[in-house]
Structures are given as C-alpha cells and as structure tokens.
Amino acid sequence: MLDIKYIRENAASLKKAITAKQLNPKIVDEVIRVDGDRRKLIGSVEELRQQINEHAAGLKSGQPSAEAIAKGRQLKEKLKDIEPQLAQVEKAFLDLMYQVPNPAAEDVPFGRDETGNQEVKKWGEIPKFDFQPKTHDEIMEALDLLDTKRAVRIAGNRAFFTKNDLVLLEYAVLTYALKHMIFKGFTPLTVPWMVNEDAMWGTGYFPWGQEDHYKTQDDQSLIGTAEVPLTAYRKDEILNEKDLPEKMVGISPCFRREVGTYGKDTKGIFRLHQFNKVEQVVYTVADEAVTREMHDALLGNSEELLQALKLPYHVLLMCTGDMGAGQRRKYDIETWFPGQGKYRETHSDSYF
RNA sequence: GGAGGCGUCGGAUAGUGGUCAAUUCCAAGGGAUUGCUAAUCCCUGGCCCGUAAGGGCCCCGUGGGUUCAAAUCCCACCGCCUCCGCCA
DSSP states (O other): OOOHHHHHHTHHHHHHHHHHTTSOTHHHHHHHHHHHHHHHHHHHHHHHHHHHHHHHHTTOSSOOOHHHHHHHHHHHHHHHHHHHHHHHHHHHHHHHHHTOOOOOOTTSOOOSSGGGOEEEEEESOOOOOSSOOOOHHHHHHHTTSEEOHHHHHHHOTTOOEEOTHHHHHHHHHHHHHHHHHHHTTOEEEEOOSEEEHHHHHHTTOTTTTGGGSOBOTTSEEEOSSTHHHHHTTTTTOOOOGGGOOEEEEEEEEEEOOOTTOTTSSOSSSOSOSEEEEEEEEEEOOSOHHHHHHHHHHHHHHHHHHHHHTTOOEEEEEOOGGGSOSSOSEEEEEEEEETTTTEEEEEEEEEEO
C-alpha cells in the first residue's frame, strides 16, 4: 500500500502511472477527497478528546461536584456523536487505499495487454521433428503416467492424478529446485497452506484476487502461492537493515480457482486448481537499485534451472497493461512446449 | 468438548481506578565525550494541526462497556499455557 502522503504529493504522476496499467486513475482523486474528510473529522474528535482529558485532569483530587460530573458526561455524549462518523470515514478511506495500484518502474514498456510484452532474452535451441510431436499430456496418458479422466470424475474440472514415474519425476524436479536455492543461500521453508484474510490483504492479493481464492468455513484462504505466507512471514516485525537481504525459498501446493478462464488451457495439465511450486522470496532494503539487482538475480536462478534441464525458453518483460496492480516490474519465463509449438508461462518473477 | 491460568514499549520485567506513555534490566540503532582495549552520558512509537517553534490525540493482545477519569473494573473475541475428556 502506498503512503497517503506520497499519494497527495504525487497525484498527477500517479494517475498517469495507473492509466498506463490500464486501471482507473479516478481512485486517486477519490482517496484524496476522503482523506480530506477524514482529517477534518480527526481534528474535531481530537479537540473534543482534549476537552474531556482536561476536564478529568481538573477533577483529580477530592470528590468532584455533581455539576462537574454532569459536564464530563455531556462532553462524552458529544464525542459519541462524531466518533462513529470518523470510524465510517476511516473504513471508506482504507477501502480506497487498498485499491490504489503501485506505479510500474520507469523502464517498463507501455502496453494495453499481453501483446505489449517484450521478449528480452531467448535461450536454447528449439527442437525440430520430422513428425508432429505429441503433446506432453498425450505422451503421459499413453505411458500411464497421468490420469485426468478419473480425476475429473472425482474432483471436477482441471483435476489430475499423476502416476508411476511421473510421481517421482515431479518430486525430483521440486527437490532439485529446492536444493538449488538452498545452495544459493536461501533458507528453505514449508508454509501454512491456509492463511488468515489479513495476510491476503497485506500481501496485496486482496482486494483484486478475492475471486481467485478458495475460502474455508473459518474465513481463511487457501494460498495461491507460497509467496503469501513468505511475504507475510515478518508481519508486525521491525527488521534490522543489517539482516537484509533475507532470502527464503518455500515449497507448497498452490490453489487457484481459475474463474474467468473457462475453456482456456483445459488440456495438458497446464492451468490447474492445484499444483506444487517452489517459490523464491527476498526482503531487501527499500531501495530501487538494490531491489532491481535482486530482481534480476532471482530471474537468473530460475534460468539456471531451465538451462540445467536443457529446456529452451524465452524471457518476457511484462508491459504496463499486463502486470499486477501491486507490481513494480515483472518478468515471465515461458518454456518451449514442443507439442503445442509455442512458449508457455512456467515461471514468474516480480518485485513490489 | 469441559475446567483453570496468562497476554504491559525489540526481549525480560514493575505496576490493582487519577500521582502512568508507564518501573527496572538487557539488546539494537543514532548522538556526545574520553587515549588505555572500551567506558560513561543522552536520544530512539504512530497520527493530526503547523513553514517552523510548538501544540494536541492515540497506543499496555483486539474490540466494546462502566466511570468525570481505565494498563488497572466488566463483557466478547483472538492467542498462548496447564489439567480432564475425545480422537489417532
């Protein structure tokens, strides 16, 4: 969340940045207007409280007169009148504050949608076949490594069983990635797969991503990524600069409702309600140059894995219109899918 | 599920209605000072008004309540601990 002072002082440039992200810049004026109301009300409430405090302080010694008590009571009544107004305005203010996007970094290319993304790197040779290669899911089903038909019967769309060697292969790849990151000095963590709602807000997944998450009867959310518990890990703590950067690697299942993607990528165990993922998260100083260096380092870590596995990929720098509201800058890595004859997203790397 | 206890400034602690933003010790960061291996002293929560000086409000797990006045009394919730039961 941006500081309201920053918003007030940079309203014009912020609106421009929000427009570039293809979001509605009106939010800036709204938040500034409600902030004005809010501060006015804070003024009246604090003035009344001062009167109440001073009145009470004057009665410290001895038995106060009935008159003095009546006056104190009367002041309290007045306060009860305006305090709820302030509470209401504060709530409206906070709701709006959560909706103010972070501006993209200056070198992020402008674009309306995914067509504006820039390929910044290409690695590996795309394999050539003198036949039409099967898709990976066709191969897996044929070799009895994957069963989606029964999974769907049991668990609905986008469900799957892995079987036999594919079970071991998945764990091998996950372990490989995890060990790679531990080697690089990242602290490995397993994480809670359900988190309290405020972790979703605090990490910027809510309000925007509310539709995309599953909720429990106890108002917790199933995580869509280990990024949430890892980013919230130091919630309510004050960090020492000398302890930074703090590098963490998490491993967890990820749960995603995939609303609004009906019929999209239904084949090829690609867009799933549930999958396992290794996630890098780093806390570093609030310094753009330091953060960007780390951002590139994280990209490099992902690339090393793909290169070690000899998988051809390319790196996209996402344009303003195709990145999240909270993100400053974002890379996607897309890996070559021979059966589909195109690159598909397999990794994502951003800073906030 | 039942019974009980606890929650105070980064950590540990004192504080049972006004003298409390709050005691003491430790840690960390900043500053001052000193030639004897480090020591001593000072400062360090958030917000609102104000160019500033300064003024004010809030902050004792969270939210309500009682009272002229709440860290202190009452209620609810959250968290932690102990015992019993249940489950495995």
